[in-house]
Amino acid sequence: MKPGDEIEPLAVTPDKYLTVRYAGASGDFNPIHIDEEFAQQVGLPGRILHGLYTMAQVARAQTDAGGGPESLKRLSVQFRGMGLPEHELVVTGKVASVDDGVVVVECGCEQGGKRIIRNAEAELRLPDAP
Amino acid sequence: MGINTGVIGKTYPPAEYSVGREKIREYAFAVGETNPLHLDVAAAREAGHADVVAPPMFAVVYSFPALWPVLFDPEVGIDFSRMVHGGQEFTWGPLVIAGDEITTTVRVADITERAGNGFYVFASESVNARGETVCSGRWSNIVRGA
Numbered sequence: 001m002k003p004g005d006e007i008e009p010l011a012v013t014p015d016k017y018l019t020v021r022y023a024g025a026s027g028d029f030n031p032i033h034i035d036e037e038f039a040q041q042v043g044l045p046g047r048i049l050h051g052l053y054t055m056a057q058v059a060r061a062q063t064d065a066g067g068g069p070e071s072l073k074r075l076s077v078q079f080r081g082m083g084l085p086e087h088e089l090v091v092t093g094k095v096a097s098v099d100d101g102v103v104v105v106e107c108g109c110e111q112g113g114k115r116i117i118r119n120a121e122a123e124l125r126l127p128d129a130p
Numbered sequence: 131m132g133i134n135t136g137v138i139g140k141t142y143p144p145a146e147y148s149v150g151r152e153k154i155r156e157y158a159f160a161v162g163e164t165n166p167l168h169l170d171v172a173a174a175r176e177a178g179h180a181d182v183v184a185p186p187m188f189a190v191v192y193s194f195p196a197l198w199p200v201l202f203d204p205e206v207g208i209d210f211s212r213m214v215h216g217g218q219e220f221t222w223g224p225l226v227i228a229g230d231e232i233t234t235t236v237r238v239a240d241i242t243e244r245a246g247n248g249f250y251v252f253a254s255e256s257v258n259a260r261g262e263t264v265c266s267g268r269w270s271n272i273v274r275g276a
Contacts, residue, residue, distance in 0.1 A: 012162055018160070021159075021160045022160045022161070024156070024160070025153075025156045025157040025159075025160035025161075025191070026157065026160070026190050026191055026194070027191060027194045027195075028190075028194065042211065051215045051218070052187065052190050052215075052218065053160075053161060055187060055218055056161040056185070056187040056190075057161070057162070059185070059186050059187045060161065060162065060163065060185075063165070063185070063186065064165075068165065068167065069165065069167060069168070069183055069184075069185055069186055069225060070225055072186045072222060073221065073222055074219070074220065074221045074222065075186070075219070075220055076217070076218070076219035076220075076268075077217060077218055077219075078216065078217040079214070079215050079216060079217060079218070
């Protein structure tokens with residue numbers, strides 16, 4: 001990896017019931033993620049994705065690029081806007097710097113042309129790095 | 131309502147979490163992980179791990195029990211109906227493996243008010259039974275009209 005290289009984009013379309021499975025898996029049962037009526041009552045278009053699910057997709061793109069879970073040492077994201085089930089998420093990233101075996105990737109996630117995670121930065125340590 | 135900056139620095143009792151093999155698999159399936167290290171005990175052992183490996187973002191699962199007390203602390207005074215998750219940062223140490231016992235401590239790192247909104251930052255630190263920090267988290271929440 002060298003500065004300017006793009007990491008392999010990751011595209012995933014969370015299915016209709018994903019937010020229910022993620023709520024169970026993560027322990028976050030906020031009704032805005034799992035109850036269509038409740039979500040609409042509080043002014044949302046409908047049930048929205050958990051931000052941390054979307055962040056997990058950003059993380060997955062990094063660990064896929066870095067060669068495994070051990071490669072990801074740091075990830076920071078800002079959540080902007082809302083992700084929706086049944087619409088494709090696309091994670092992209094570009095190598096910003098490589099220093100002493102530490103690769104910094106500037107990345108983000110968009111859905112339908114909207115950047116729902118922006119200013120994300122990942123730090124990878126590659127397995128074959130010194 | 132206003133913000134209470136007097137609570138900055140407050141810490142909460144540590145919360146313990148026992149990492150289970152099936153919980154890792156359930157989480158890995160939910161987020162679409164395909165790496166066999168998270169799903170297949172034999173593959174994980176072949177790679178030198180005692181059991182399946184937690185994906186990095188599994189930090190959410192073992193940290194959450196420590197977060198609830200601060201989110202519901204009346205002294206912090208968060209109005210959930212106005213709260214949005216603004217940002218998140220995790221820094222990872224050694225891998226978490228099924229069978230690990232993780233202890234997480236949470237501290238109120240910062241509270242500020244800007245343009246009528248409250249910005250709350252909580253810091254979590256998760257440690258395994260060997261005393262190694264497996265994950266540090268910074269959880270940034272925005273309460274509109276705080």
